[in-house]
Amino acid sequence: MLHPNTELLKQELRTPPAGTYAPHIFRAEGLTAHPDAPHGIRRAYSIASLFAAPKPHIYKGDTVVGSIRPLWTDATPEESQAAAEACTGFGIRGFHHNGDHYAPDYHTILTEGIPGMLSRIEASMEAHKDEADRVEFLESGRIALLGLRDRLAAYAKAAEALTGAEGYHSETLCQIKKNCKALCDRAPVSFPEALQLVWMIHNCFVCEGRYAMALGRMDQFLYPFFAHDTEVGTLTEDEATALLENVFMKIYERRAYLGGDDVVNIAVGGVKPDGSDATNRLSFCILRAVGNINLPGPNLSARIAPTTPEDFLDECLKVIGTGLGYPALMNDEVNIAALSRYGYAIEDARNYSMVGCIENFITGMQPPWSDGRFDTPRFLEYVFNNGKGYFHPSAGLDTGPVESITSMDILMERLETQLKAGVKEYVDGFNRVNVLPDPENYTSPFLSLFCKDCIGRGLDINMGGAVYPSVHGAALMGVGTLCDSLAAIEQVVFTDRIATISELAAALKANFEGYEPLRETLLAAPKYGNNNDFVDKYAVWFVDFLSDEFMKYHTPDGGGYYTAMAANVSNIYAGHVIGATPDGRRAGEPLSDAASPTYGRDTRGATATVLSVTKPDYTKVACGTVINQKYSPSMFEDGRREKLRALIRVYFAKGGQEMQINATSTEVLKDAMDHPEKYPELVVRVSGFSAIYITLAREVQMDILARTQQE
Amino acid sequence: MIQLNISDIQHFSVGDGPGIRTTVFLKGCNLRCPWCHNPETISRDTVTLTYPKANKSVTYGRLMTVDEIVREVMEDADFYRQSGGGVTVSGGEPLLQAEAVAELAKALQNQGVSVLLDTAGCVPWSRFEAVLPYVDTVFFDWKTSHPTVMKERIGGDLPLIKSNLARLLQTAKETHIRIPLIPNVNTSEEALTAIATDLREVGAKTVALLPFHRLAVGKYEAMGIPYPYRDTPPLPADALRRAVEILSKNFTVYTEK
Numbered sequence: 001m002l003h004p005n006t007e008l009l010k011q012e013l014r015t016p017p018a019g020t021y022a023p024h025i026f027r028a029e030g031l032t033a034h035p036d037a038p039h040g041i042r043r044a045y046s047i048a049s050l051f052a053a054p055k056p057h058i059y060k061g062d063t064v065v066g067s068i069r070p071l072w073t074d075a076t077p078e079e080s081q082a083a084a085e086a087c088t089g090f091g092i093r094g095f096h097h098n099g100d101h102y103a104p105d106y107h108t109i110l111t112e113g114i115p116g117m118l119s120r121i122e123a124s125m126e127a128h129k130d131e132a133d134r135v136e137f138l139e140s141g142r143i144a145l146l147g148l149r150d151r152l153a154a155y156a157k158a159a160e161a162l163t164g165a166e167g168y169h170s171e172t173l174c175q176i177k178k179n180c181k182a183l184c185d186r187a188p189v190s191f192p193e194a195l196q197l198v199w200m201i202h203n204c205f206v207c208e209g210r211y212a213m214a215l216g217r218m219d220q221f222l223y224p225f226f227a228h229d230t231e232v233g234t235l236t237e238d239e240a241t242a243l244l245e246n247v248f249m250k251i252y253e254r255r256a257y258l259g260g261d262d263v264v265n266i267a268v269g270g271v272k273p274d275g276s277d278a279t280n281r282l283s284f285c286i287l288r289a290v291g292n293i294n295l296p297g298p299n300l301s302a303r304i305a306p307t308t309p310e311d312f313l314d315e316c317l318k319v320i321g322t323g324l325g326y327p328a329l330m331n332d333e334v335n336i337a338a339l340s341r342y343g344y345a346i347e348d349a350r351n352y353s354m355v356g357c358i359e360n361f362i363t364g365m366q367p368p369w370s371d372g373r374f375d376t377p378r379f380l381e382y383v384f385n386n387g388k389g390y391f392h393p394s395a396g397l398d399t400g401p402v403e404s405i406t407s408m409d410i411l412m413e414r415l416e417t418q419l420k421a422g423v424k425e426y427v428d429g430f431n432r433v434n435v436l437p438d439p440e441n442y443t444s445p446f447l448s449l450f451c452k453d454c455i456g457r458g459l460d461i462n463m464g465g466a467v468y469p470s471v472h473g474a475a476l477m478g479v480g481t482l483c484d485s486l487a488a489i490e491q492v493v494f495t496d497r498i499a500t501i502s503e504l505a506a507a508l509k510a511n512f513e514g515y516e517p518l519r520e521t522l523l524a525a526p527k528y529g530n531n532n533d534f535v536d537k538y539a540v541w542f543v544d545f546l547s548d549e550f551m552k553y554h555t556p557d558g559g560g561y562y563t564a565m566a567a568n569v570s571n572i573y574a575g576h577v578i579g580a581t582p583d584g585r586r587a588g589e590p591l592s593d594a595a596s597p598t599y600g601r602d603t604r605g606a607t608a609t610v611l612s613v614t615k616p617d618y619t620k621v622a623c624g625t626v627i628n629q630k631y632s633p634s635m636f637e638d639g640r641r642e643k644l645r646a647l648i649r650v651y652f653a654k655g656g657q658e659m660q661i662n663a664t665s666t667e668v669l670k671d672a673m674d675h676p677e678k679y680p681e682l683v684v685r686v687s688g689f690s691a692i693y694i695t696l697a698r699e700v701q702m703d704i705l706a707r708t709q710q711e
Numbered sequence: 712m713i714q715l716n717i718s719d720i721q722h723f724s725v726g727d728g729p730g731i732r733t734t735v736f737l738k739g740c741n742l743r744c745p746w747c748h749n750p751e752t753i754s755r756d757t758v759t760l761t762y763p764k765a766n767k768s769v770t771y772g773r774l775m776t777v778d779e780i781v782r783e784v785m786e787d788a789d790f791y792r793q794s795g796g797g798v799t800v801s802g803g804e805p806l807l808q809a810e811a812v813a814e815l816a817k818a819l820q821n822q823g824v825s826v827l828l829d830t831a832g833c834v835p836w837s838r839f840e841a842v843l844p845y846v847d848t849v850f851f852d853w854k855t856s857h858p859t860v861m862k863e864r865i866g867g868d869l870p871l872i873k874s875n876l877a878r879l880l881q882t883a884k885e886t887h888i889r890i891p892l893i894p895n896v897n898t899s900e901e902a903l904t905a906i907a908t909d910l911r912e913v914g915a916k917t918v919a920l921l922p923f924h925r926l927a928v929g930k931y932e933a934m935g936i937p938y939p940y941r942d943t944p945p946l947p948a949d950a951l952r953r954a955v956e957i958l959s960k961n962f963t964v965y966t967e968k
Contacts, residue, residue, distance in 0.1 A: 531786055604722055605721065605722030605723035606722070606723040607722045607723045607731065607733075607786070607787045607790050608722055608786070610790075611786060611787075635725065640725055642794070643725050643730060643731050643794055643796075646730065646731055646790065646793040646794030646795075646796075647723070647731060647790065647794075649793050650789050650790050650793045653789075653793075654789070
């Protein structure tokens with residue numbers, strides 16, 4: 001049940017703001033006011049004016065404030081044009097330049113407050129007083145931080161001015177005013193203040209235009225405040241949940257007004273930096289609040305460790321069972337082991353959280369995340385077609401005519417040659433793009449404040465300020481398609497000798513037209529997901545070979561290349577340009593999804609799926625994997641949930657990395673395709689992000705339907 | 712090596728006993744319940760179900776040795792341990808293959824796996840005696856206490872079933888009596904009262920109710936045979952409530968889904 005305030009807020013979000021979305025108008029203010037300052041300083045002023053100049057908007061349902069609504073203005077096209085021109089040369093870094101997808105260090109500012117952070121900046125300026133560039137960078141951070149302080153002050157004033165206005169509660173406004181005012185002058189001392197500070201900072205990142213900014217381990221950095229308040233009796237768990245709801249509902253603001261699918265990851269549970277269990281009462285409140293909201297946006301990840309209490313896992317399943325699809329369940333042990341391969345201190349690895357969909361991230365200690373897609377089945381196409389795609393434009397190596405492949409060993413050798421070249425090409429391509437923005441002109445003074453140790457070093461987050469370098473994730477696509485293809489070749493060509501490799505090549509080229517019997521034979525070969533080593537061994541090879549290969553490379557600032565096995569719905573689009581594959585898949589059909597077996601081919605039940613997909617070593621997949629599973633709603637009822645819990649525990653004990661569960665029945669999904677008006681809020685989780693089902697393309701809807709319904 | 716005539720082995724069964732189970736469905740049944748939701752298991756011969764819309768057909772019926780079955784079901788041993796589950800032997804009527812079922816159950820017991828027998832009980836007592844030492848739990852179906860309905864519509868022998876249940880309850884074996892609630896068969900007050908009388912006489916304390924559903928419609932269509940219950944809606948909630956009320960006078964009553 002939503003708190004009445006949040007319900008009211010939800011209604012208010014249905015009315016989009018009038019005017020034009022024009023953050024550049026507010027950026028331009030700071031730039032024009034300081035025409036002669038150095039570039040980095042001018043940028044800081046533009047950020048400060050972006051934060052503090054717009055007239056604050058407080059919703060009637062707000063208990064925590066901070067809104068992007070004031071960024072819509074009634075400026076004339078001429079004014080807007082002039083502001084845009086003033087902002088020339090002050091663009092921001094994009095996804096491939098470490099600009100967003102970041103989990104900030106909120107712990108530090110909650111501890112020291114804005115004044116504490118200002119003093120620390122000043123101390124660092126003193127320490128670096130002979131290094132002008134560092135002093136200048138610190139000054140830019142100071143200016144941006146003052147912008148945040150001014151924004152809080154403006155909201156305090158706005159709350160006061162609204163007192164008595166129709167539809168507003170004076171008491172709530174008074175509380176908002178007190179919280180915002182206090183945060184200007186000191187560190188937070190209560191849960192509502194701490195939450196207000198975190199939300200206002202997050203909202204500033206959104207104003208800056210950054211996407212997929214995570215809230216991270218809220219149940220950790222907010223817990224001291226929560227524990228204190230509940231102990232002294234100034235806060236109940238229900239009140240804390242209601243405040244969290246208010247914040248999570250506002251995450252939806254951007255989707256409501258600007259569209260898109262921004263995801264704000266929140267990690268709950270897991271272990272603390274010292275290795276002890278981190279689950280606490282606030283973890284439960286966050287789960288319930290996200291469940292109550294039941295909207296996409298807050299992307300909840302539950303870190304499940306062997307020490308995670310059963311009642312917490314049970315609460316996770318209850319929330320999933322509402323049909324929301326959250327939280328994604330993460331295997332803490334595997335993720336920590338995977339990150340540890342990259343040389344992070346163990347306590348930093350244990351303090352990881354996720355950004356974006358599922359990407360593992362060293363919280364507040366490295367530049368923002370980036371990733372790209374690496375579709376694997378096309379490399380098999382190169383092996384079969386002299387280094388060329390059947391109909392996609394890219395090309396690999398010519399590894400020789402297909403008829404000279406006389407054994408599985410030769411085939412695998414050529415495939416590995418192709419993949420090695422592909423990995424190198426991928427890395428070279430990304431590393432070229434990654435360094436395009438000139439660091440001096442693309443600083444991030446505000447973001448850097450929330451990354452260790454930018455203030456201490458006096459350096460920008462992307463110029464050596466961060467404790468750890470940037471990492472990049474390559475999302476390996478098509479494990480199911482490739483493994484099924486290799487197993488089919490081994491079975492049909494080299495074991496049963498039903499067809500020659502040349503006949504198979506001809507069939508693939510013809511998209512099986514005229515080769516239906518051969519296609520049937522290929523389809524009958526063992527498929528990934530049924531606990532059959534004959535095919536599962538290729539999944540083990542897939543993860544080992546590709547992860548080892550990517551691990552050889554580094555990002556431009558010396559960080560690691562991670563692999564991922566998650567690709568949202570990119571597997572569908574990647575499939576469009578890939579010809580027929582030896583597993584019986586026709587040209588243009590989707591590739592297998594994420595780390596999951598090909599849809600509908602894991603026919604031996606959920607246990608066999610688990611036994612297959614736990615064979616690869618996911619401690620080599622540092623970014624993370626996605627295994628999508630769908631269960632009928634009855635699996636989430638009392639008496640059945642414990643069976644699902646047991647399944648998950650075994651899955652994790654065997655080394656599974658992640659499980660994402662949808663609880664929507666096939667009947668509902670089919671009905672929603674034909675009667676979308678009946679399901680305006682039906683949320684499905686598509687391999688990493690949640691979406692409102694009726695907004696998805698029919699093709700994607702069909703894809704979701706096709707996923708094996710286990711039970 | 713002794714073989715079993717198997718219809719299907721279903722992994723991750725969650726409705727056939729405690730925990731995560733693997734259910735071994737055996738072929739062949741000596742009853743002919745017109746509402747049967749596993750019609751593919753009735754005949755001893757192979758049966759092919761054809762689903763034209765899904766462009767798929769599935770054949771049920773194959774011989775497997777005890778070793779083969781044990782190997783397959785032991786894949787899930789970790790899930791049984793974690794969940795308190797095990798293997799369920801169902802059908803069809805598994806006790807028509809009692810000797811082979813006993814071998815299978817014994818082999819599983821030796822591996823520390825709990826075995827549950829799901830039977831309609833219309834077999835000579837000696838069949839129970841052969842299997843019971845290796846079985847932890849028995850699900851015993853009680854369909855009707857009306858001798859004519861049992862004989863003419865189901866093809867069963869009520870006195871034999873009743874005497875088997877009475878003997879079973881005298882053993883220490885954990886036994887769950889399960890009543891499928893079928894419209895026009897056993898949902899009237901009279902029919903339920905008769906069931907209560909019989910079950911009281913054999914010493915039952917607890918019963919589980921399984922309300923009728925018609926999810927098997929698709930299977931009958933795929934087999935190309937008529938389903939007498941295709942137009943019977945699921946058991947209405949008030950009929951279930953009445954049944955619970957009547958039986959609760961004498962028993963602890965559970966409802967399964």
